[in-house]
Amino acid sequence: MVPKFAQLNLVRIAAILIAVAAVGVFGQDKYRIHVWQQIADTCWDEKAKPANVITACTRMLTDRARIKEAIAYIYAHRSLAHHKNNDLSLAMNDIDKAIAIRADISDFWGFRARFSLVIDDHAQFEISAAEAIKQSKSPEEKVFFLTERAWANFERGQLVKSYADCDRVLAIDPTNKDAIYRRIKIRLAQRNYDHAIVLLEQATSILPTDSNLFAALGRLHLNHSKDLDRTIAAFSTVIALNAATNPTEQGSVMSLGIAAAHFRLGNPANGIPLVDDFAVAVSEYHALKKTTDTQQAINDLMVFVMKDRAYRSLDRPDLADAEFAKFQKDFSTDHRKDLRERLAENGSIPSDMSQIEFNTQFKNIITAVSPDFIPHLTKTLNLANVGDVLGSITNSARTKRN
Numbered sequence: 001m002v003p004k005f006a007q008l009n010l011v012r013i014a015a016i017l018i019a020v021a022a023v024g025v026f027g028q029d030k031y032r033i034h035v036w037q038q039i040a041d042t043c044w045d046e047k048a049k050p051a052n053v054i055t056a057c058t059r060m061l062t063d064r065a066r067i068k069e070a071i072a073y074i075y076a077h078r079s080l081a082h083h084k085n086n087d088l089s090l091a092m093n094d095i096d097k098a099i100a101i102r103a104d105i106s107d108f109w110g111f112r113a114r115f116s117l118v119i120d121d122h123a124q125f126e127i128s129a130a131e132a133i134k135q136s137k138s139p140e141e142k143v144f145f146l147t148e149r150a151w152a153n154f155e156r157g158q159l160v161k162s163y164a165d166c167d168r169v170l171a172i173d174p175t176n177k178d179a180i181y182r183r184i185k186i187r188l189a190q191r192n193y194d195h196a197i198v199l200l201e202q203a204t205s206i207l208p209t210d211s212n213l214f215a216a217l218g219r220l221h222l223n224h225s226k227d228l229d230r231t232i233a234a235f236s237t238v239i240a241l242n243a244a245t246n247p248t249e250q251g252s253v254m255s256l257g258i259a260a261a262h263f264r265l266g267n268p269a270n271g272i273p274l275v276d277d278f279a280v281a282v283s284e285y286h287a288l289k290k291t292t293d294t295q296q297a298i299n300d301l302m303v304f305v306m307k308d309r310a311y312r313s314l315d316r317p318d319l320a321d322a323e324f325a326k327f328q329k330d331f332s333t334d335h336r337k338d339l340r341e342r343l344a345e346n347g348s349i350p351s352d353m354s355q356i357e358f359n360t361q362f363k364n365i366i367t368a369v370s371p372d373f374i375p376h377l378t379k380t381l382n383l384a385n386v387g388d389v390l391g392s393i394t395n396s397a398r399t400k401r402n
Helices: 004-023 030-043 050-062 068-084 088-101 106-118 122-134 139-155 159-172 177-189 193-206 211-225 228-241 247-265 268-289 293-313 317-330 333-346 355-360 362-368 375-381 383-389
Strands: none
Touching: 030 050, 030 068, 050 068, 068 088, 068 106, 088 106, 106 122, 106 139, 122 139, 139 159, 139 177, 159 177, 177 193, 177 383, 193 211, 211 228, 211 247, 211 383, 228 247, 247 268, 247 293, 268 293, 293 317, 293 333, 293 362, 317 362, 333 355, 355 362
């Protein structure tokens, strides 16, 4: 692929030739040459308004840029401006003209693939994406377009095709984070949790400082393989990796995960002090971030629910009652009102239950609340949300090339 600065030089040279043709003799009118160079620069300026880019590129094409390759790039760049203006028919028309001149430029096919996706023409997307990969001039280019196609197929539910492209990417670049993450997310989407664990364990050896991978691995061990030791090991690694950069937020979440592992998979008694540690850490986090009292109250509720379950499983109703007395004292009237509304929306209580009735039955309602009701706990630990830990994957190389 021709580097971007070289593409711009081609367009500027074409502009100079236009000016020379207009003047008649090279050098007689430097101002005219300067004006055309400015027009060329505007045609190629990604930060310029799309309308200005379209005008500048159109003027160059109207005045017949003398270099055939430059004409192809002018059409291509004008197509991007049309795309920004949401005029996909003109964008597709211009990129087709560019390809008619230079069908060996991978970027042109890549642009066409993107435009085809926007207009939901999946057949043309497949043709254009395949051609972009075929015309790639370097391993880096091929990785870029394979990753683009893997992303697009993942987004439209073509998981088998997406996974195959990720394999091709990793054959070229074994440390490609986009492909590593996406393969895991594909297996999670397919509910193939055993293979997702295998992929995560492979990934942690390739990217040993990536805390997101260990966080996802811990959640899978907690919910699927139900392996206490591996769950604790994975969550503890996250805490260690984030100790220097983000100890409060990450530490509180992972300590919650370790506590939950003890509650679900081990001895609940071992989880109780960990929940207390979580309560302290999350309070520090809320104080640091200056979050609302309601957010703190929901976390207090989560801590109470977990400890209540633990004490009752240990046949210590006295300790459970003491924990409730402490929680009730700290849970304000406003928080009770907010909780009643949340539980009514959730369907945990009748929608027409009055606040007075709710307050009267407060203990029975609270001790019956499912831990899955609590948003933070659900988001943090549930199997269905493991993929969220890995975030939204597009193509990290795109920003480097565009």
